[in-house]
Each structure stands twice: as C-alpha cells, then as structure tokens.
Amino acid sequence: MDNKHIFTEKLRSSGLRPTKQRIEICKLLFNRKDTFHFSISDLKNISTKKISLATIYNTIHAFTRKGYLKEISINSDKTYFDTNTSDHHHFFDENKKKLIDLDDNNVGKIKIKKTLPGKKIKSVEILVRITNDN
Amino acid sequence: MDNKHIFTEKLRSSGLRPTKQRIEICKLLFNRKDTFHFSISDLKNISTKKISLATIYNTIHAFTRKGYLKEISINSDKTYFDTNTSDHHHFFDENKKKLIDLDDNNVGKIKIKKTLPGKKIKSVEILVRITNDN
DNA sequence: ATCATAATTTATAATGATTCTAATATAGTG
DNA sequence: CACTATATTAGAATCATTATAAATTATGAT
Ligand SMILES: [Mn+2]
Ligand SMILES: [Mn+2]
Ligand SMILES: [Zn+2]
Ligand SMILES: [Zn+2]
Numbered sequence: 001m002d003n004k005h006i007f008t009e010k011l012r013s014s015g016l017r018p019t020k021q022r023i024e025i026c027k028l029l030f031n032r033k034d035t036f037h038f039s040i041s042d043l044k045n046i047s048t049k050k051i052s053l054a055t056i057y058n059t060i061h062a063f064t065r066k067g068y069l070k071e072i073s074i075n076s077d078k079t080y081f082d083t084n085t086s087d088h089h090h091f092f093d094e095n096k097k098k099l100i101d102l103d104d105n106n107v108g109k110i111k112i113k114k115t116l117p118g119k120k121i122k123s124v125e126i127l128v129r130i131t132n133d134n
Numbered sequence: 135m136d137n138k139h140i141f142t143e144k145l146r147s148s149g150l151r152p153t154k155q156r157i158e159i160c161k162l163l164f165n166r167k168d169t170f171h172f173s174i175s176d177l178k179n180i181s182t183k184k185i186s187l188a189t190i191y192n193t194i195h196a197f198t199r200k201g202y203l204k205e206i207s208i209n210s211d212k213t214y215f216d217t218n219t220s221d222h223h224h225f226f227d228e229n230k231k232k233l234i235d236l237d238d239n240n241v242g243k244i245k246i247k248k249t250l251p252g253k254k255i256k257s258v259e260i261l262v263r264i265t266n267d268n
Numbered sequence: 269a270t271c272a273t274a275a276t277t278t279a280t281a282a283t284g285a286t287t288c289t290a291a292t293a294t295a296g297t298g
Numbered sequence: 299c300a301c302t303a304t305a306t307t308a309g310a311a312t313c314a315t316t317a318t319a320a321a322t323t324a325t326g327a328t
Contacts, residue, residue, distance in 0.1 A: 017304060053308090119267055125262075128259075153324075
C-alpha cells in the first residue's frame with residue numbers, strides 16, 4: 001500500500017501541505033472500499049497514531065472545504081461526515097447510530113412540485129430513520 | 135382569546151399539570167395560523183414572561199414526547215422543533231436559515247427499494263436545501 | 269380550607285462537542 | 299542551512315444541552 005504518495009499529491013494539489021497527520025487521516029478515510037460515515041470521535045478512536053483533537057478537527061474541516069468530505073444532516077449531538085461526496089441518501093440506524101448509503105437507484109424519482117420565487121434548489125436529500133424490527 | 139381553557143384541558147388530558155409556564159408556552163407555540171419552526175433560544179426570545187431555561191427545555195421535551203411537537207433534522211448547532219407533527223418534508227433556506235414546510239402532496243411518492251434485515255422504517259424525510267436564485 | 273404528596277420550576281452546576289488561542293514545530297523555498 | 303508561512307498542539311473558552319437539588323405549586327383527600 002504505497003498510497004502515501006498518492007495522498008501526498010492529492011494534498012499538494014489542493015494547496016495543503018502533506019503532513020504526517022494529514023496523510024494518516026487520508027489513509028483512515030480513503031483507504032477503504034466502502035463509503036465511510038464517521039464522527040470526529042469515531043475517527044479519533046480508530047487512529048493508532050496520536051493526533052491532537054484540534055488537528056483532527058482542522059483536517060476534517062479542510063477536507064470538507066476542499067470537497068473531499070461531505071457533512072451529513074442528522075439531528076445528533078455529534079456532526080457526521082461522509083467520504084461519499086456525491087448526491088445521495090441515507091438510512092440512519094437509530095440503534096447503532098450508523099449511517100448507511102442509499103443510492104439514487106434505491107429510491108424512486110423525487111419530484112418537488114412546490115417552488116419558491118427567487119430561490120433555487122441546491123440539494124434534495126432523504127433521511128430514512130430505521131430501528132430494530134422486534 | 136380564551137385558549138387558556140383549551141390548553142389547560144389539553145395538558146390535563148396528557149397527564150401534564152397545567153402550570154402558568156406551560157400555558158404560556160402553549161400560547162406561544164399553538165396560537166398561530168401557520169406551522170412554527172423554532173429553536174429553544176427562538177422560543178425564549180419571543181416570550182415576554184420570564185420562564186427559566188430549564189423549564190423551557192423540560193416543557194418542549196414533554197410536548198415532544200406527547201406528540202405535540204416534532205424534532206427536525208438539520209445540521210445545526212441548535213435543535214429545531216416543529217408544531218407540524220405530521221409526516222412532511224422541508225425546504226431549508228440556507229440564506230435565511232429558515233425551515234419551510236413541504237407537504238406530502240408537494241412531493242411525488244417516495245419508494246425506498248432497499249430493505250435491511252431486522253430493521254423497520256421509522257420515518258422518511260426529505261430536506262431540500264435552497265439558496266437565493268441570483 | 270388545610271394537609272400531604274407528587275409534580276414542577278428554578279438557579280446553578282456539570283457535560284460534551286466544537287472552536288479558539290497562542291506557543292511550538294514543521295514544510296517548502298532558496 | 300536559514301527564512302517564513304503553515305500546521306500541530308495542549309489547553310482554555312464557548313455554547314447548547316442535561317443534571318442536580320432545593321423551593322414552589324398543583325391536586326386530591328380530609
Ligand atoms: Mn445536529
Ligand atoms: Mn448539535
Ligand atoms: Zn453516505
Ligand atoms: Zn415543518
């Protein structure tokens with residue numbers, strides 16, 4: 001896994017210096033097959049290297065500004081982020097407090113019939129709350 | 135406006151004692167034609183009577199538990215509540231930071247094709263982010 | 269009305285996520 | 299190497315929310 005070089009390039013090309021903290025965070029976030037939904041504390045917990053909390057916040061915010069992460073709207077005490085930055089929807093498992101992707105093709109076409117003068121639609125997102133069946 | 139009596143009954147029938155604080159909050163929330171979307175600080179600000187912050191939190195949570203209010207999911211530093219407790223969707227005006235109701239009949243039928251074993255759907259909510267057109 | 273009791277209100281403290289600060293360390297450039 | 303802009307860091311500050319525990323109030327029974 002020599003993604004280090006790839007991440008270094010990615011960071012440089014975004015005007016972010018490739019520090020060891022940022023590269024470590026890149027590995028944690030982007031070295032995976034599936035979409036990753038996480039909170040800051042999740043990220044801190046899975047990191048073996050010790051990165052200060054301030055740096056984690058700084059880095060995640062920088063990545064969000066650069067468009068490498070997306071902030072997800074769920075009413076929670078914590079903010080969630082998503083490595084899938086495309087327009088897509090979510091299940092939110094209220095028991096596990098976990099987000100699960102819901103691709104466009106898993107959702108019928110959404111038609112918003114109401115319009116508001118002087119306003120344009122920026123995004124349309126569905127949140128499907130789920131709980132244990134029993 | 136002798137809603138006081140109506141609110142007193144409503145509170146009693148919910149097993150909540152009709153205190154002057156709760157009746158005042160009822161008036162602020164339910165004595166209006168339109169749906170009201172608010173945060174705790176919004177509510178504190180529009181109240182002329184002095185009700186302690188703890189009581190405002192307690193009351194809003196009690197009303198939510200009783201089904202008279204609905205918590206709304208937007209990623210914000212504050213929690214928002216809604217006097218419209220029916221299943222419905224929202225516009226979120228990113229410029230004014232205001233929620234606007236979007237009735238079911240303003241949205242085409244939503245079909246969630248993906249299912250998760252052992253899980254049941256609790257709610258399906260759409261958030262349509264809007265910004266100024268220009 | 270008086271009492272008894274549980275429910276409610278309240279001021280205040282505690283909590284916890286996030287942001288800020290300002291000192292130290294590091295990356296990029298020549 | 300030396301210079302400077304950037305980045306990291308520990309710790310403090312902020313702010314919404316929740317917890318605590320004492321004082322007040324609503325209600326039902328005498
Ligand atoms: Mn939130
Ligand atoms: Mn929050
Ligand atoms: Zn996602
Ligand atoms: Zn609403």
